[in-house]
Amino acid sequence: MLLNPAIIALISGSLLVSIFAFYALVTALGILRHWDIQSGSERQLALERKTYLISTIFSYLLGFELFSLILFIYNAQHMHDLFVGAMCAAGSLNVNNWGYITLVFKIITFVLCGVWLIVNHSDNRAHDYPLIRPKYKLLILLTAMIGLETIFQTCYFMGLEADVMTSCCGTIFSEETQGITGDMARLPPFRTMIVFYVALILTLRVGIDVLVTGRGPAVFGLLAGVTTVVSLVAVISSISLYYYELPTHHCPFCLFQNDYHYIGYPLYIFLFLGGITGMGTGAIEGLKGPASLSRLIPALQRRLCLFSMAGFLIFALIATYPMIFTDFVPDF
Amino acid sequence: MIWIERQRAFLDFTLSSLWRRKVRNLSLLMIYALIIFLLSSVIFFTHALRKEAESVLKDSPEMIVQRVVGGRHSLIPISYVEKIDQIRGTSSVRPRLWGYYFHPASKTNYTIMVPEEFSQPDDTVETGAGVLRTWGPLWKGKLYFKTHDGEAILLKAINTMGDETDLVSADLILMSESTFRKISGIPEGYANDLSVNIRNERESQTIMMKTVKALPDTRPILKKEIIRTYISLFDWRGGYVIVLLWGALLAFFIFAWDKATGLSAEEKTEIGILKGIGWDTSDVLMMKFWEGVVISLSAFFLGVIAAYVHVYFASATFFEHALKGWSILYPKFSLRPSVNPYQLAILFFLTVVPYTLLTIVPTWKVAITEPDLVMRH
Numbered sequence: 001m002l003l004n005p006a007i008i009a010l011i012s013g014s015l016l017v018s019i020f021a022f023y024a025l026v027t028a029l030g031i032l033r034h035w036d037i038q039s040g041s042e043r044q045l046a047l048e049r050k051t052y053l054i055s056t057i058f059s060y061l062l063g064f065e066l067f068s069l070i071l072f073i074y075n076a077q078h079m080h081d082l083f084v085g086a087m088c089a090a091g092s093l094n095v096n097n098w099g100y101i102t103l104v105f106k107i108i109t110f111v112l113c114g115v116w117l118i119v120n121h122s123d124n125r126a127h128d129y130p131l132i133r134p135k136y137k138l139l140i141l142l143t144a145m146i147g148l149e150t151i152f153q154t155c156y157f158m159g160l161e162a163d164v165m166t167s168c169c170g171t172i173f174s175e176e177t178q179g180i181t182g183d184m185a186r187l188p189p190f191r192t193m194i195v196f197y198v199a200l201i202l203t204l205r206v207g208i209d210v211l212v213t214g215r216g217p218a219v220f221g222l223l224a225g226v227t228t229v230v231s232l233v234a235v236i237s238s239i240s241l242y243y244y245e246l247p248t249h250h251c252p253f254c255l256f257q258n259d260y261h262y263i264g265y266p267l268y269i270f271l272f273l274g275g276i277t278g279m280g281t282g283a284i285e286g287l288k289g290p291a292s293l294s295r296l297i298p299a300l301q302r303r304l305c306l307f308s309m310a311g312f313l314i315f316a317l318i319a320t321y322p323m324i325f326t327d328f329v330p331d332f
Numbered sequence: 333m334i335w336i337e338r339q340r341a342f343l344d345f346t347l348s349s350l351w352r353r354k355v356r357n358l359s360l361l362m363i364y365a366l367i368i369f370l371l372s373s374v375i376f377f378t379h380a381l382r383k384e385a386e387s388v389l390k391d392s393p394e395m396i397v398q399r400v401v402g403g404r405h406s407l408i409p410i411s412y413v414e415k416i417d418q419i420r421g422t423s424s425v426r427p428r429l430w431g432y433y434f435h436p437a438s439k440t441n442y443t444i445m446v447p448e449e450f451s452q453p454d455d456t457v458e459t460g461a462g463v464l465r466t467w468g469p470l471w472k473g474k475l476y477f478k479t480h481d482g483e484a485i486l487l488k489a490i491n492t493m494g495d496e497t498d499l500v501s502a503d504l505i506l507m508s509e510s511t512f513r514k515i516s517g518i519p520e521g522y523a524n525d526l527s528v529n530i531r532n533e534r535e536s537q538t539i540m541m542k543t544v545k546a547l548p549d550t551r552p553i554l555k556k557e558i559i560r561t562y563i564s565l566f567d568w569r570g571g572y573v574i575v576l577l578w579g580a581l582l583a584f585f586i587f588a589w590d591k592a593t594g595l596s597a598e599e600k601t602e603i604g605i606l607k608g609i610g611w612d613t614s615d616v617l618m619m620k621f622w623e624g625v626v627i628s629l630s631a632f633f634l635g636v637i638a639a640y641v642h643v644y645f646a647s648a649t650f651f652e653h654a655l656k657g658w659s660i661l662y663p664k665f666s667l668r669p670s671v672n673p674y675q676l677a678i679l680f681f682l683t684v685v686p687y688t689l690l691t692i693v694p695t696w697k698v699a700i701t702e703p704d705l706v707m708r709h
Binding site: 002003004005006007008009010012013016017020049052053056057060064067068070071074075078081082084124 | 374375378537559560563564567568570571572574575613614617673674677678680681682685686688689692693695696699700
């Protein structure tokens with residue numbers, strides 16, 4: 001195992017986050033067991049107060065999850081000198097079997113945390129806690145994900161050996177590689193970009209509908225999810241090419257490097273902003289049932305939709321910029 | 333816009349409320365800042381050392397070839413140069429002559445070396461800044477050496493190298509090849525090791541394998557490996573010091589927890605009154621959030637700035653020996669300042685995250701205070 005300050009920070013931070021998530025989950029399950037909104041008993045009042053604690057804990061956890069995701073990627077970037085063959089984070093994560101799964105879990109937990117907070121926020125706006133059961137049940141999944149992420153991350157760091165031979169991003173994300181990373185790299189860049197722009201325009205178009213008429217939030221949520229996935233594929237298959245100005249380099253991680261002005265950070269942050277708020281817009285559509293929420297939700301959906309559209313637009317601008325302003329013309 | 337105004341009002345209220353209890357809050361702030369100062373000193377210092385090592389090694393040869401006899405480093409025949417030169421991809425191969433010289437008067441070991449080009453006459457040596465400082469009395473500007481067979485020679489010292497290269501040249505004495513062989517006793521036709529320059533560094537792994545194949549009794553060492561060793565060494569040392577500081581960190585977190593739990597009667601009344609005049613639990617939580625932000629950020633910046641001064645202007649007086657290594661003649665050098673978001677993120681994760689999480693529960697307990705309960709007392 002390697003012992004550097006960032007690894008200590010990540011492991012201890014994740015451990016603390018898991019402990020607090022678990023504590024919040026236990027409190028939430030306690031609330032669910034005795035919850036009775038009709039009652040005015042002392043116990044019910046105490047339970048209602050406890051809901052504040054859970055909301056507060058998870059709002060902080062969302063912030064820390066984002067931080068830990070960024071630090072995790074940055075640390076993988078920083079460590080690549082230590083492994084023979086690694087040239088960026090892609091290689092460091094490939095050193096053992098736990099690297100990529102930790103990254104995937106970190107992203108999923110972050111997105112789930114965001115969606116949960118949106119649901120929680122809409123629930124808090126209503127006076128009678130209409131969503132308390134579904135939202136606290138969702139916490140079981142969320143806490144399990146956070147716990148697993150902590151375990152995977154610890155396994156990853158424990159299993160690091162400095163003299164291991166790993167693969168560089170050039171081979172992992174190469175058109176010749178078998179498997180999902182190779183499949184994404186093999187996609188024809190030009191057609192992938194067309195699919196990306198079509199998905200983006202459709203999402204924005206439906207988004208305008210949601211903003212103006214309030215119709216179609218569920219479709220918007222779905223489209224936002226699709227656009228997020230398509231965008232990630234587009235980054236690997238073509239957007240990265242323009243940033244590296246190399247027709248064969250498809251690595252989604254080298255974008256985080258100094259050489260490319262750390263452009264990966266804003267790029268992915270805005271993409272995830274668009275994705276989380278967009279999917280959130282759709283997710284709360286199914287919650288309109290209770291009377292106390294039916295009037296609150298459309299207003300909230302509009303606001304989320306606005307954030308989502310802004311996120312996708314800025315992402316698209318960052319992605320399109322090098323296509324227009326560099327001399328690089330890939331051979332389509 | 334309304335949202336921003338609202339947060340501004342919260343922040344304004346929080347600041348004045350913190351200022352009203354300045355002694356209490358300042359003590360917390362000072363300890364918090366001290367903890368951050370300790371951690372960031374360690375992180376800045378190890379990072380700067382790593383950078384320094386990288387910049388020193390930047391111009392060194394891509395590969396060094398040593399000969400191994402009986403598992404130990406031994407003198408290498410200069411005839412090996414030709415064989416390595418034949419490997420495609422090498423741009424130059426050069427024998428290196430270097431060694432250590434113990435000077436009894438100053439009880440110090442110096443590094444003696446033959447540079448690539450030495451333009452001085454045989455009876456002259458070039459010395460680093462630390463050599464003349466420690467050597468002791470000179471005789472007419474000359475250094476007294478004892479050769480390997482016990483004979484005494486006097487060599488004129490000239491041209492002291494500058495301070496910029498002190499990290500590598502403090503104990504360095506450069507001399508001509510014949511003088512070196514006389515002092516060290518290394519016979520003609522032999523050198524300590526060979527330095528190999530490689531045109532394309534990415535081919536170094538292959539060239540290394542070819543060298544071992546052509547000359548099985550040699551051990552090539554790549555520059556990349558040396559850099560990697562330095563990186564893990566400094567990362568590891570930094571990690572260890574942080575593990576050692578855990579005790580202090582833990583003590584601080586318990587202190588912070590205690591502070592957040594044990595509110596004074598005055599504060600309780602304040603929150604009771606706030607809730608009495610219509611503040612919501614979430615408003616109190618928001619105020620407490622801003623309180624945490626103000627304290628954490630102030631402590632963070634205070635600690636980081638103090639550590640910056642400590643490491644880059646005062647050469648990290650507190651940690652020097654633990655992190656740098658030691659020697660009688662340790663060079664003086666000041667580190668080049670470099671701070672990046674990575675280091676700040678690590679610090680944030682080690683300090684602000686646990687602090688914030690630990691204060692959530694006590695803060696919530698305060699926020700749910702019933703106004704009538706407080707006012708009745």
